[in-house]
Amino acid sequence: MTSNLDPKDWAAFRSQAHNLLDRCITQIAEAQQHPWQSPPEDAAERYAIGRHQSEGNELSARIDEDVLPYHGGNTHPRFWGWVQGTGLASDLIAGMVGATINTNGGGRNHGANEMERAVIDWTRVKMGFPEGASGIMVAGTSQATVIALQCARLRAQGTVRSEGTQAGFTCYAADGVHNATRKAIELLGIGHNALRLIPSSDGQMGASALREQIRKDRANGLCPMAIVGTAGSVDLGGFDDLNALADIASEENVWLHVDGAFGAWTRIADAPWRSLSDGIERADSIALDFHKWMYVNYDCGLALIRDEAEHRAAFAARPAYLQGADQGLAGGDPWFCDYGIDLSRGNRALKVWCALEMFGEEAFSEAITRNCELARLMGQEVISRGMALLSPVTSNICVFSADPDQTPEAQSALNSKIALDLQLSGEAVFSTTDVNGITCLRAAIVNHRSTKEDVIAALDAVVQAKGSTG
Numbered sequence: 001m002t003s004n005l006d007p008k009d010w011a012a013f014r015s016q017a018h019n020l021l022d023r024c025i026t027q028i029a030e031a032q033q034h035p036w037q038s039p040p041e042d043a044a045e046r047y048a049i050g051r052h053q054s055e056g057n058e059l060s061a062r063i064d065e066d067v068l069p070y071h072g073g074n075t076h077p078r079f080w081g082w083v084q085g086t087g088l089a090s091d092l093i094a095g096m097v098g099a100t101i102n103t104n105g106g107g108r109n110h111g112a113n114e115m116e117r118a119v120i121d122w123t124r125v126k127m128g129f130p131e132g133a134s135g136i137m138v139a140g141t142s143q144a145t146v147i148a149l150q151c152a153r154l155r156a157q158g159t160v161r162s163e164g165t166q167a168g169f170t171c172y173a174a175d176g177v178h179n180a181t182r183k184a185i186e187l188l189g190i191g192h193n194a195l196r197l198i199p200s201s202d203g204q205m206g207a208s209a210l211r212e213q214i215r216k217d218r219a220n221g222l223c224p225m226a227i228v229g230t231a232g233s234v235d236l237g238g239f240d241d242l243n244a245l246a247d248i249a250s251e252e253n254v255w256l257h258v259d260g261a262f263g264a265w266t267r268i269a270d271a272p273w274r275s276l277s278d279g280i281e282r283a284d285s286i287a288l289d290f291h292k293w294m295y296v297n298y299d300c301g302l303a304l305i306r307d308e309a310e311h312r313a314a315f316a317a318r319p320a321y322l323q324g325a326d327q328g329l330a331g332g333d334p335w336f337c338d339y340g341i342d343l344s345r346g347n348r349a350l351k352v353w354c355a356l357e358m359f360g361e362e363a364f365s366e367a368i369t370r371n372c373e374l375a376r377l378m379g380q381e382v383i384s385r386g387m388a389l390l391s392p393v394t395s396n397i398c399v400f401s402a403d404p405d406q407t408p409e410a411q412s413a414l415n416s417k418i419a420l421d422l423q424l425s426g427e428a429v430f431s432t433t434d435v436n437g438i439t440c441l442r443a444a445i446v447n448h449r450s451t452k453e454d455v456i457a458a459l460d461a462v463v464q465a466k467g468s469t470g
């Protein structure tokens with residue numbers, strides 16, 4: 001007897017799946033025709049489990065109607081809200097193949113783990129880490145930060161796994177550091193009061209203030225655990241001077257972690273952007289995402305740890321039923337479960353591997369470089385339209401105010417209204433952020449589909465929205 005969990009008719013399934021694949025390819029190929037739209041009013045009903053099965057509808061018809069149209073918009077060429085990658089055609093292949101082999105990447109002896117090692121190693125080389133450095137693919141930079149800071153915590157207190165966190169750890173980051181660092185510090189039981197926010201100027205943490213704070217904390221009997229440098233701040237796209245931070249970390253004997261969620265990928269951009277992340281190769285750990293500026297599907301991030309022994313010491317713990325072997329399926333040492341939180345793990349490496357093998361590394365360098373060029377162009381176009389940049393464009397992020405002559409309150413209201421109007425009309429997606437007390441429009445360009453024409457059309461739309469609002 002066959003299981004009810006297999007298709008009753010494989011031929012019918014095959015033709016349904018083929019047709020659906022065709023429609024998925026069309027939607028990706030014609031991404032510019034599919035901006036974000038609000039989910040349907042009756043979403044709760046539409047997605048309720050079991051309702052439609054009884055009506056005999058094919059799954060693929062429901063996907064056409066209820067799923068494909070209501071995406072988050074980040075596949076569209078004029079989507080620059082937050083920092084969200086576009087996805088790639090190669091992800092279709094990876095999704096299909098991934099579903100076929102159904103990897104559990106926690107360990108054992110199979111191809112996906114070797115592939116993950118290859119992806120980690122490729123990234124290690126790009127980031128300038130030494131041979132033998134270690135890594136693990138995770139959901140994203142938020143998780144990678146927890147993993148990296150757990151390694152840092154173990155270095156600061158060798159007994160932390162058995163005894164828990166001793167009082168008195170402190171961490172250091174620029175005042176614009178991403179919330180992910182704060183959350184990681186909370187999760188590790190250190191408490192975010194121990195995160196010293198060092199004032200930054202020109203987007204960089206002040207080096208002498210950092211040094212002073214570390215010395216002061218130490219003099220007060222505290223235990224400086226980690227400096228968190230940022231390569232690509234989420235708000236404004238700023239880069240800490242990572243060489244300066246690495247100097248301080250080595251003088252003061254403190255772990256240096258770099259949040260490089262998207263900005264780490266300037267390592268493969270052309271000049272002048274490449275040099276923004278100089279010094280990243282001196283970090284003890286890096287957290288980065290493939291799902292942002294390497295454009296692959298969610299979710300896909302990496303924790304990269306310089307010293308494999310420290311990485312393993314922070315996580316390895318295998319009970320008898322998970323013991324490895326020299327041969328057979330229980331082989332394949334080392335196992336990824338010894339380098340992170342998860343025992344069972346999906347196959348994230350396949351997305352990156354398919355992308356790099358399909359398009360080649362050079363295509364990614366070009367796309368990242370072009371995104372920086374487009375942000376620079378956007379900055380120029382903002383000024384030429386009589387609007388104002390609220391922070392210089394250093395990488396791929398452009399923040400601006402549509403009408404700099406108004407009061408801060410009026411500017412904030414106007415910018416928020418413009419962002420909303422353009423999202424609702426499907427013309428372009430900007431998000432907003434606060435700079436010097438003004439809510440401004442923000443474009444973070446991690447979009448391989450964006451062109452000059454998109455930037456110009458979007459700014460024309462901003463001017464028009466401003467006219468009809470003001």
Ligand SMILES: *Cc1c(COP(=O)(O)O)cnc(C)c1O
Pocket residue numbers: 083139140141142143178180232233234259260261262289301
């Ligand atoms: C997005 C981002 C994060 C969080 O990464 P996730 O992949 O969303 O978990 C952390 N830091 C920076 C600078 C980011 O842009």
